[in-house]
Amino acid sequence: MNSRGIILEGYSNAGKTSLLRAIKQYQAQDELGESSAIILGEHYSQVLNNVRGQSVRLSREQHLELLGTRVEMLGQLNEWANISNEDMQQACQDLTDTQNRLRTQAAKSAVPTYEINTDLKDWNGYAKTIMKEQILLNP
Numbered sequence: 001m002n003s004r005g006i007i008l009e010g011y012s013n014a015g016k017t018s019l020l021r022a023i024k025q026y027q028a029q030d031e032l033g034e035s036s037a038i039i040l041g042e043h044y045s046q047v048l049n050n051v052r053g054q055s056v057r058l059s060r061e062q063h064l065e066l067l068g069t070r071v072e073m074l075g076q077l078n079e080w081a082n083i084s085n086e087d088m089q090q091a092c093q094d095l096t097d098t099q100n101r102l103r104t105q106a107a108k109s110a111v112p113t114y115e116i117n118t119d120l121k122d123w124n125g126y127a128k129t130i131m132k133e134q135i136l137l138n139p
Contacts, residue, residue, distance in 0.1 A: 006023065007067065007070060007071070007074075008020060009067075031121075038074075038077065103115070114129075114130065116129065116130070
């Protein structure tokens, strides 16, 4: 599994938000690309912090320390993403077991449940199916 972290830093109006928007659009269009991402808004790494309604500027050392914690977090996520095949097989088995338990409970429930096979990746069709099902359930 390939994972990466991106930290966008720059002055106000440098284009960080526009670049992030473009990255997210690119990722969404790439069928073979990474399917998940962790995105921290700039308030998680910015130099100005809101403290009791006041903007407080971090010192250079404080800002570097804050960025260091974000890089460390990405490193931990990367370690988790690169698990062994054995661990991956166990995770898949756990998922299958959970799905089967959910199906059993759904069959017993008075609450309508709808399961969709998404193998064909017809997202718009699935959305329409779900919405039509909701309309039928709530006339």
